[in-house]
Amino acid sequence: MRRFFAIVSTVSQINLALMVVALINGLAFLIYYVVAGDVKGYATTINYLKATIVLAMLWSVLTYALREYIIESPIDAMIVTAFVWLTVPFSSSVIYNIAIGMNSLDSFFESISGFSGTGLTVIANLESIPYVVLTWRAITQWLGELGTVVVAGIVLPFLHASLLKVYSIERGPKFASTIRRSVVGLFTMYLAYTLLGSFLLVVSGMSFIDALTHSMTAIATGGMSTKTENIGYWYFRRNSMILVTTSIVMIIGALNFRDLKMLSTGNLKGFAKSSEVRGFFAILLALIVTTVIASIVLNIGNDIAVLIYHVISGYTTTGFQVGDIKSYPTILKAILIISMAIGGATFSTAGGIKTRRAVIALKSILWDIERAVLPREYRVVKRIGEEVLDDEIVASTITYIIIYILFQILLSTSLYLCLVINNIKEFDYIDAMFEVTSALSCVGLSVNITSPTLPILAKVILIMAMYLGRLEFLPLYLLLGYYYRRKALL
Secondary structure, eight states: OHHHHHHHHHHHHHHHHHHHHHHHHHHHHHHHHHHTOOOOHHHHHHHHHHHHHHHHHEEEHHHHHHOOOOOHHHHHHHHHHHHHHHHHHHHHHHHHHOOOOOHHHHHHHHHHHHEEETOOOOOOOOOOOOOOHHHHHHHHHHHHHHHHHHHHHHHOGGGGGHHHHHHHHHTTTTTSSSSHHHHHHHHHHHHHHHHHHHHHHTTTTHHHHHHHHHHHHHTTTOOOSSSSSHHHHHHHHOOHHHHHHHHHHHHHHTOOOOHHHHHHHTTTHHHHHHHHHHHHHHHHHHHHHHHHHHHHTOOOOOOOOHHHHHHHHTTTTTTOOOOTTTTTTTTHHHHHHHHHHOOOOOTSSSOOOOOHHEEEHHHHHHHHHHHHHSOOOOOOOOOOTTEEEHHHHHHHHHHHHHHHHHHHHHHHHHHHHHHHHTOOOOHHHHHHHHHHHHHHHTOOOSSSSSSSSHHHHHHHHHHHHHHHHHHTHHHHHHHHHHHHHHHHOO
């Protein structure tokens, strides 16, 4: 029972920290709407605050009651992470439900899409939603991709001891000599790049609030927007510069935090020598060149700048979008599916398989060829940059990619069958795979399958994809581990 209480205690602490941030957002907009005399915004903010205060009180009670319980094992930390990514979206869904009247399923969909950094939305008209909610959507992406445990460590530092073991599971390797310094250093750099992005977007023609929210969702590679047309809202109003500035912020967000630290401290040589940085830009360049060649050879006729933008958006797993992707020919959709599946760098805000795994998988083919043609006495050294890999790392990488592809096919088939059964005929299988890959890699690009009128089962399928993709199939590993442990004990 003590173990259970420790898990609940840690989950409560993380939820409480996020509700504190939600409360600050609500109070800031309450003051703004009172000063501005915005009746609709004020009413929505009052409802928003009611939900936030109740949730904060609930998580505070649990946190205080279970304050003596601390998780002790890595397995418990994994369980906490799996439950946090269900309870945190649930808390946010209550806010959406009470603030703007979204139904329970749509509220949860919007919440998990936000915190997972996906960006798919079931809100039909974003312009009708007050900025207190739109800003909260951006904050959920910003917080979710930074890492809920990092946020908790900043907002509630006195709970630091309880969060130590969760950090490595959710956020990855230490950023500095200690967990505490890692949390502060990561947050500081993340905030600095967000402010830099905001400045670039203001210069590009966005209002301050739009620039701030889009910088948050770009650096988080989340892609949620304050406009129904997404980035197309500005591009179609003759603002081409917006494609350049948002691309810069998206690429920054998709790079490894350690590489960004080298860039931030002026270690340009170290940044340029990073194997993951080189792999990231090599793959991105290959995808862009392939897209341009396909467009020219097939005489597709689409705006080349927009095509390249969507490749960058897909590969960084951001999901900013300009116009209708559904009308793209199959070859372009396939390239975007590959872009989204690969994803950005490890230890970044990006989703997907990740550049490092993709490079290891490609190099493993070459290693196998070398092993086949070289004499037996020769040993093939498996090296990525300066790092020598053992067989276990290569095997786990291949296993992850296989699991990803299996779930990609399974969920795509399920979504397609769901659409067919519900007599939704305007989408083919490649469209279903596009939408599922977007959810599984936490991207947000859409061929318009995701909508408020999407069948319930289809929404559940996409929710599953977002959840599994954000946690990199952690719940699956937990279930398999539990099964084999039970089997071994029988």
